Amino acid sequence: MKKIIFINLFLFSFLYALCDKSSINNAYKNYYKYQQEYISAILDNNKKNEIKALEGLIECGEFLKFNVTDYKQKLKKLKNNKLKTKIYRKTSSPDTTPSNKIKKPSKYIKIYSYNPLKMKIPDTNIKFFTIKTNLYKKIIDLPNAVIAKPVTKKIGKIYLKIAQFNKKTVRIVYYSKEKFTIKYTLKNRIITIKLNPLHKKQVIKSVLEKPKAFKPQNKIIVIDPGHGGKDAGGIGVKNRYEKIAVLKIAKYLKNYLLQKGYKVYLTRNSDYFIPLKKRTHFANVKKADLFISIHCNIAPKHKKSIHGIETYFLSPTRNERAIRVARLENKEIKGLNYLDQRVILSFLNKDRIIESNKLAIDVQQGMLSLLKSRYSNVKDNGVRPAPFWVLVGTQMPAILIETGYLSNPLESLRLFTPAYQKLIAKGITKGIENYFRKNP
Ligand SMILES: [Zn+2]
Structure with a gap:
């Protein structure tokens, strides 16, 4: 019973996420979009849209660590005004779910992580988890890492995306329509990821770029x-x-x-x-x-x-x-x-x-x-x-x-x-x- 409730809650939050949290930039963009929508809604006196925009502002704002107290107060007021309709929107996913077990990995992809603080990536802090929606997704979060440019690669039928997830975290996402497994190891700040299944010629080496030094x-x-x-x-x-x-x-x-x-x-x-x-x-x-x-x-x-x-x-x-x-x-x-x-x-x-x-x-x-x-x-x-x-x-x-x-x-x-x-x-x-x- 507990399991079912958990899964439902998870699906709920996943499907109805208002804010694209795949990168800080996306969240910013969302946040400004909702600001504009909020202003339009007020001009049109459209309470439904006002609520929708506020919910987006709160979700993005909280992710971006803004103070959203006023938005929350406003939202509470609006909702108390006999408005029972809940409006949600499908957007792309914030990727969070518990981890799965891994079987029989084979080939390797190496990713060198760059860390401006010159701290080793503590392997205990690496998060690994799996999401199953219409796609299979495997996600690895590297703490204390920075990537200058997002990386997108296709490896057979598996896609790889590496991007800055938040200020201190680089997120590596593998996704595919077909089932696959990954396994990672960490040695000397180098994370090595095994991918299965994978064809020989599709092995890639991807290097996280150092941010360009500024003068x-x-x-x-x-x-x-x-x-x-x-x-x-x-x-x-x-x-x-x-x-x-x-x-x-x-x-x-x-x-x-x-x-x-x-x-x-x-x-x-x-x-x-x-x-x-x-x-x-x-x-x-x-x-x-x-x-x-x-x-x-x-x-x-x-x-x-x-x-x-x-x-x-x-x-x-x-x-x-x-x-x-x-x-x-x-x-x-x-x-x-x-x-x-x-x-x-x-x-x-x-x-x-x-x-x-x-x-x-x-x-x-x-x-x-x-x-x-x-x-x-x-x-x-x-x-x-x-x-x-x-x-x-x-x-x-x-x-x-x-x-x-x-x-x-x-x-x-x-x-x-x-x-x-x-x-x-x-x-x-x-x-x-x-x-x-x-x-x-
Ligand atoms: Zn002054």
């Missing part, structure tokens, strides 16, 4: 300390000005990046005012590879308990918290109503949004990992899409970092402490390095 000297980074001059930005407890803290952090960041060999420019070097448009224009003129805007946050009604670090990338969003922060940072721009803004945002280059999103994830992780190692009570408020106008005009991946809340006494004090400012700058540097290593 920091060839990368230009524009750092944008928010506000300045007549625009103080947020004013926190004890009259601490955002424009002061962000300039300090930006200068530390500039030095760390220079030490690593990057070309770095600041949009402002001291306390003067620059309009938002000029900041992005500057980055475009410098042909920057990345644009990093640095800010501090203020909680609604200066509520003291709210704190934490969040990184935004430019994207249309209905997330109210993101919109609230965007309003604070966008106040310079006038005469655009919400619909105008949305229309403009809908023309944004999707690839650039995806790149900005990846950069935001790496930078957020970089900051959090360093800060948490030395400070207590450091809060991760996640990576969020938001319609920041300072990011609209840029032609390169661009993010806006809210390094903390000046309205929170502890965080505000830290944001004005050199040791903490330096650690934030170091964390951002770490994130940028990780981003370039994966996206040379």
Whole structure:
């Protein structure tokens, strides 16, 4: 009885997956598709589609480690509104199922896995499992591995796909209409896979490519300390000005990046005012590879308990918290109503949004990992899409970092402490390095 229930549950989740989790890129694409669908659904007042889009956003968002709390709340509200219809969609499979036993393997395929952390692949962490749908699928997940380009091969009647499954995992999938078995062994970081049945001439050797090394000297980074001059930005407890803290952090960041060999420019070097448009224009003129805007946050009604670090990338969003922060940072721009803004945002280059999103994830992780190692009570408020106008005009991946809340006494004090400012700058540097290593 238990078995039947398990199988049913599995089939259910398999057939009705909303998000293509075969690679991070696919999940991103799905996520943006659902964002568009969500906006359309709202315009058409189509509750069915709204629910469908939200479910997709949640599934993809959770996979991509986004904060999906707001989507979940919205979905709950909608479902409570007497709407009983459940809508699901068939998409391609997320591959998860328990493993099978292996019989009589014969020929070999060698795959050399590349690991940027120079850690051996612990064989205990390799996951191997089988899926049977209309196809037979054998899946091996390699932890701590990176592949630059996906590999697709055909070996007799068996297909092989190797691709990045998530940030740290390379997934190897064999599939065929006909039954087959595989067996793997691991020695000196080399995984050897036996495939049965397999004809002699179809033995292949496949090498996972190393990501191309990048040269920091060839990368230009524009750092944008928010506000300045007549625009103080947020004013926190004890009259601490955002424009002061962000300039300090930006200068530390500039030095760390220079030490690593990057070309770095600041949009402002001291306390003067620059309009938002000029900041992005500057980055475009410098042909920057990345644009990093640095800010501090203020909680609604200066509520003291709210704190934490969040990184935004430019994207249309209905997330109210993101919109609230965007309003604070966008106040310079006038005469655009919400619909105008949305229309403009809908023309944004999707690839650039995806790149900005990846950069935001790496930078957020970089900051959090360093800060948490030395400070207590450091809060991760996640990576969020938001319609920041300072990011609209840029032609390169661009993010806006809210390094903390000046309205929170502890965080505000830290944001004005050199040791903490330096650690934030170091964390951002770490994130940028990780981003370039994966996206040379
Ligand atoms: Zn700001």
